[in-house]
Amino acid sequence: MIEQINRQRVLNLLDAFYSRDLEGALARLSDDIDYMAAAPIDILPHLGHRQGKAQIREMWQTVQARYSSMRYELPFIVAEGDKVAALVRAFFRKSGNDRIVQFDIAIFFTFRDGSIAQIREVIDSFDLVQQVLERDVAAVLADTDPGKD
């Protein structure tokens, strides 16, 4: 039973976040929520490590300012005890030029007393950076290869 409830809580969080209901999403988190996304913070400084609702709010406000609309697909979700893991395909429309950024995120949630206390994200960050910067990073690396003749 607890697995079904926690799964629904994660779905509620995702629905709230992707519908830009910031406070609705924050209400699903513990006050001391610990968030970590493995991402290149030189390029995506709003990601990385965040602790507490205030920092999460700031991060999500930055994301929502950069993207005019957001939606997600959920090809995989599992729940066991106080843990839920989800594979999310995110679609963000850039506020600046309406282009869509599409990327996969693996998210591992840990619950405490009915609230999400820990979030660990693994992002396909190379592809994300290419889409955010609108640059072919692999080509840049090939062109600037120190071993190139």
Added chain:
Amino acid sequence: MRVGRNTGGETTLVEQLNGQRVRNFLDAFYSRDIEAALACCTDDVDFVANVPIDIMPHMGHRHGKAGMREMWSTIYTRYSGMRYEMTTIVTEGDKVAAKVRAFLRKRDNDRTIQIDIAAFYTFRGGRIAQIREVMDTFDLVQQVLERDVAAVLAENKPDRI
């Protein structure tokens, strides 16, 4: 322990088995026992890892054991030592999600790559039928190429004069 459908918050026997099967699979793969790892998979296993295939062409999408063997053999030739730490595992029904920290020692210079991998497994008939992997690919590319990619991008901006 229950054998049937999980409705009461208990871990069923099938879920425990599938969790152990994933551990057995990872133990075999990281100990370079390619045939034991393949034995954990269905003949038509479908594998997708989100990686820049321009840089890591041996990865990406693979279907069937022959494709997996080829991919893993390439990995084994590139890395002389491999180990992993399981940081999270979540099992439910025929699905298992695992977060693994992998350590791969490069064969040519003994440097170690450390990367977090999220893997989502779907079982069929007691074997892994589908694997979906998500990695921090930007960091992975930096470690594989031993280049500061963020610095390269900053130095090579399109509007740079």
